[in-house]
Amino acid sequence: MNRLLGVLLVGFICVLVSCGSPDEPSKKSKELPPPKKEIKKVTTTSKQNDKKPMSASTGASPAELAKAKEIIAGVTEKAIAAVDAKKKFKMFCTTCHGITGDLNVNGAKDLTQSKISLEESVAQIYHGKGLMTPFKGILNDEEIVAVSKYIVKLRK
Numbered sequence: 001m002n003r004l005l006g007v008l009l010v011g012f013i014c015v016l017v018s019c020g021s022p023d024e025p026s027k028k029s030k031e032l033p034p035p036k037k038e039i040k041k042v043t044t045t046s047k048q049n050d051k052k053p054m055s056a057s058t059g060a061s062p063a064e065l066a067k068a069k070e071i072i073a074g075v076t077e078k079a080i081a082a083v084d085a086k087k088k089f090k091m092f093c094t095t096c097h098g099i100t101g102d103l104n105v106n107g108a109k110d111l112t113q114s115k116i117s118l119e120e121s122v123a124q125i126y127h128g129k130g131l132m133t134p135f136k137g138i139l140n141d142e143e144i145v146a147v148s149k150y151i152v153k154l155r156k
């Protein structure tokens with residue numbers, strides 16, 4: 001019997017301590033700040049890519065540029081004109097570049113600020129670069145050249 005009373009008393013005291021102590025909540029809130037700092041660190045690193053200066057070149061290799069020249073030389077004006085470049089751009093490019101070219105998803109370069117040559121555009125689209133997928137085999141030569149000419153119109 002005494003044992004049961006003891007257990008009950010201990011239980012009662014526990015309830016009193018956990019409900020009645022005014023120190024508990026403030027102690028808990030003092031322990032909270034560190035995780036918040038960690039969250040801030042993550043947001044700053046993810047913003048690092050936002051303001052990269054626009055280079056006037058894609059850094060395509062001489063071999064890639066030579067291939068691009070070959071592609072451009074191999075297509076006729078008529079074949080380029082027959083492509084609905086706006087539609088192709090909407091289908092394959094807007095996920096990262098947006099309809100107006102300045103969406104910049106996945107570190108995609110702002111096409112409205114782009115200053116690259118037709119060869120560089122064709123090389124970039126044909127071979128891809130970084131997170132941009134190569135469109136070799138997805139778009140044919142005249143489609144690549146037509147889209148390269150179309151994106152020049154998005155420039156400001």
Ligand code: HEC
Nearest residue numbers: 058092093096106107108109114115116121129130131132
């Ligand atoms: C998966 C996302 C993605 C898609 C889809 C995409 N791009 Fe890109 N694009 C990028 C990224 C990322 C870069 C920057 C690559 C780098 O420099 O590392 C880029 C860069 C470019 C550049 C170079 C701009 C410059 O001035 O250097 C051109 C041109 C370009 N894209 C055109 C296109 C076209 C046209 C399409 C559709 C056929 C397309 N992109 C589809 C992600 C994408």
